[in-house]
Amino acid sequence: MTMTTTPDATADKLDRGVLKVAGVVVLGAIMAILDVTVVSVALPTFQREFHASYATVAWTMTAYTLALATVIPVTGWAADRFGTKRLYLTSIALFVAGSALCSAAWDIGPLIAFRTLQGLGGGMLMPLGMTIMTRAAGPDRIGRVMAVLGVPMLLGPIGGPILGGWLIETASWHWIFLINVPIGAVAFLASLRILPKDQPRPSESFDFLGMLLLSPGLALFLYGVSSIPGAGTVAAAKVLIPALIGLALVVGFVAHALRKDHPLLDLGLFANRNLAVAVITMTLFSVAFMGSMLLFPSYFLQVRGQSTLNAGLLLAPQGLGAMLTMPVAGRLTDKIGPGKLVLGGIVLIAAGMGAFTQVTADSSYVLLLGSLFVLGMGMGMTMMPIMSAALASLVDHQIARGSTMMNIVQQTAGSIGTAVMSVILTNQVQHSPAATVYSAVTQGLVPVKQVAPSLLAQGRSALAGAFGHTYLIALILIALCIVPALFLPRRRIEKAEQQPEDVAVPVSIH
Structure with missing residues (x-):
């Protein structure tokens, strides 16, 4: 034995x-x-x-x-x-x-x-x-x-x-x-x-048409999306024109890839159920979480008046929480699959985010840092198990293409989330004259001596409320991640059988 x-x-x-x-x-x-x-x-x-x-x-x-x-x-x-x-x-x-x-x-x-x-x-x-x-x-x-x-x-x-x-x-x-x-x-x-x-291996021909469609398509789409905060609206020409052209190029790539034997991005990987579910979950998760990540340092900088260095230090509990759960989640993912872990992680993230929906100008630092710790624990149980769900059942020759796809999804969804959260926060601030004035003071656009102390206090409170409303949107998006996460594997993922010509060359460590 x-x-x-x-x-x-x-x-x-x-x-x-x-x-x-x-x-x-x-x-x-x-x-x-x-x-x-x-x-x-x-x-x-x-x-x-x-x-x-x-x-x-x-x-x-x-x-x-x-x-x-x-x-x-x-x-x-x-x-x-x-x-x-x-x-x-x-x-x-x-x-x-x-x-x-x-x-x-x-x-x-x-x-x-x-x-x-x-x-x-x-x-x-x-x-x-x-x-x-x-x-x-x-x-x-x-x-x-x-x-x-x-x-x-x-x-x-x-x-x-x-x-x-x-x-x-x-x-x-x-x-x-x-x-x-x-x-x-x-x-x-x-x-x-x-x-x-x-190890030298035969390579399929390069998909030049796919590159001419997908790479500039993604770049133009992300350029349009990243222009949303500056424009303040999705309807601006500098947002819509590049985003729509980029989207059209991406759609053109999809049509091209479905007909080509060896496209730049292998859409045939979506036939793998685990990868398809993981991509959907990662998309929703990245929009919600990566967008909200932008808000945490901004709250400490603008509402609480912390320095850049102090704002960074105040975010440390989030990393500590992730470091606590991530190694355990990694081991358990290999044994029981990612499904249960991701669901538990989303619940923890929602609990941590929930406290920030009620944030005020004077919220207890103990509550805020504790919430960041809980949120970090949830993060440690979520992102990498989703990645594992996508890649664990792929055969060797699919791994590079699968990891490329997951990184495109994460980058694109994260950029969308950052833009969306920025616009929501900006619109919330603009709807409050007091918050607008206070925000201008924190950015050095208006001298603090020119603003009455009572208006500063009112603006600081209103700005905190704007952050709280934006966190609420992030919380709703996080909760929506539960739907695709329910379909992630809840037992150990078995790798697909490789065809004889696809057998991987053994990895030797030097």
């Missing part, structure tokens, strides 16, 4: 080789994800340094996002054609080169251009990392490796504002980019040494 159970128990754990691969991938993911949130806190600094408007400096974020949307669809094909290791090393090199150039930018225009180069590298890091880890660990341990990869995805939005605020306050804005250079160098050397060798 002992002889037969021991190997299984050993194989069930993440061995040293897989942990090394996971460490390399997490290092690259942290670098890319932190960069997004670090730059977000530097926008006011860019305004002052380059004497530019907020709409102009916001392009440092938008250009990065659009570059991601352009390159992610190509990642699945490129990984099959050139190998994941080669492509991963190229991605790190592009990201580090873009970071170094950003730190040397002399004006806002060059900075935006260099951010685009960063995005081209950063866009491939997450889908490639998911592919590498999934292949290294195998289907029986995918929940655990997804839990490892989930750490930077959760800590990025929390650690980014802290790191960005500290670097800007103690050094200069250049260091939010320069810090990527040594991290990237370590990640590159570690990847070169540790990641499995690429």
Whole structure:
């Protein structure tokens, strides 16, 4: 008995080789994800340094996002054609080169251009990392490796504002980019040494028409969506025109992909029930949760008057809650499937979000931080088990395409959620004259001495109410995630049988 159970128990754990691969991938993911949130806190600094408007400096974020949307669809094909290791090393090199150039930018225009180069590298890091880890660990341990990869995805939005605020306050804005250079160098050397060798394999022809439809389609759609907060309405021409053109190109890609044998994005993967349900769940979840993530630091900054550094520190309980549940959820996903865990996670997120729907200008920090902790626990039980549900039942040659699809869904839905929540909050503020005045004061547009203390107090309370209403919309969207989550597997996912020609080459760890 002992002889037969021991190997299984050993194989069930993440061995040293897989942990090394996971460490390399997490290092690259942290670098890319932190960069997004670090730059977000530097926008006011860019305004002052380059004497530019907020709409102009916001392009440092938008250009990065659009570059991601352009390159992610190509990642699945490129990984099959050139190998994941080669492509991963190229991605790190592009990201580090873009970071170094950003730190040397002399004006806002060059900075935006260099951010685009960063995005081209950063866009491939997450889908490639998911592919590498999934292949290294195998289907029986995918929940655990997804839990490892989930750490930077959760800590990025929390650690980014802290790191960005500290670097800007103690050094200069250049260091939010320069810090990527040594991290990237370590990640590159570690990847070169540790990641499995690429195995040459026949590749299907590249879908040029699919790329010409999908990549610009996603970029134009996300550009239109990201323009919603600035326009204040969906009906504005600068929102509708690019969004509709982008949507038309995406629809054109779908029609093309359904007819082509080897399209850029394999829509045939939706025949896999687990992946289809996971995509629907991830779409709703990303719209609701990623959008609301934007609101937490904004509340602490605008309503409570905290500094950027303090606002980042106040978000730490969310990361701690996620770190508590994520490893456990990863192990349980491999054993009992993701369904029950995701449902439990959504309930916890809803409970934490519910407290923020009642937020006031003077809500107890104990209540707020406790709610963030509960919300983080729910997050640790939700996002990566959904990813596991999508990828665990795919055969080896489908993994790169599946991870690419999930990253497109997450990026697109997250951008929609961020835009939607921003517009809801902005409209709520605009409906209250007192909140409008107070918001202008917090942004430095109106000197505080010119506003009566009674109006400031009234505006602060009204602004808190606007946040509470926006959190209520997020709560409703979170609750809607329960519907598709009910169809996620509630027992261990069995990997599909591979056809003889699709048998994976064994992964060797160097």
